[in-house]
Amino acid sequence: MILKIRLYGDPCLTAKSKPVKKVGVAERMLIASMFETMRAQKGVGLAAPQLGINEQIFVVDTGKDALAAINPKIIQASGSEVCEEGCLSIPYLQVSIKRAKDLEVEFIDENDHLVRAKISGLLAKVFQHEHDHLQGKLILDYLPLPERRQVLKDIKDGIYTGKMSNYECTRA
Numbered sequence: 001m002i003l004k005i006r007l008y009g010d011p012c013l014t015a016k017s018k019p020v021k022k023v024g025v026a027e028r029m030l031i032a033s034m035f036e037t038m039r040a041q042k043g044v045g046l047a048a049p050q051l052g053i054n055e056q057i058f059v060v061d062t063g064k065d066a067l068a069a070i071n072p073k074i075i076q077a078s079g080s081e082v083c084e085e086g087c088l089s090i091p092y093l094q095v096s097i098k099r100a101k102d103l104e105v106e107f108i109d110e111n112d113h114l115v116r117a118k119i120s121g122l123l124a125k126v127f128q129h130e131h132d133h134l135q136g137k138l139i140l141d142y143l144p145l146p147e148r149r150q151v152l153k154d155i156k157d158g159i160y161t162g163k164m165s166n167y168e169c170t171r172a
């Protein structure tokens with residue numbers, strides 16, 4: 001089922017999400033809908049708060065790797081790379097963000113199995129972006145204050161509407 005993506009200004013996007021207690025049918029159905037919604041928008045990642053659900057769940061599909069992560073943790077991070085990132089909840093906005101290149105992560109998958117993995121490249125970038133969503137952190141928060149003020153004003157003025165998210169990576 002394709003769900004409605006919440007846009008910037010929705011309080012769910014800036015709230016902290018709660019850990020999931022049990023992975024059952026409801027969670028698996030939500031994950032299936034999250035994949036469907038993300039792919040329909042040609043996104044590479046989608047977090048539950050973007051659908052108005054403040055639970056620690058996100059999905060990623062880079063075209064090469066796909067995963068669903070429940071209660072994700074970043075155990076270790078190393079290296080750095082600057083990436084132009086967009087977000088389905090803030091259409092049109094692109095922000096250059098310095099992220100770790102390599103990660104060691106832990107999460108529960110949709111089959112309730114604990115996964116510990118080393119990831120890198122686009123998968124690691126998206127993992128960090130979606131992990132931020134679960135803390136209520138958005139790409140806007142990486143902008144220096146004067147720029148952030150301008151973007152917030154532009155959002156209020158309705159400049160950012162209707163475009164898909166997009167990731168392009170460049171070396172730091």
Ligand SMILES: [Zn+2]
Pocket residue numbers: 086087088089129133
């Ligand atoms: Zn996002």
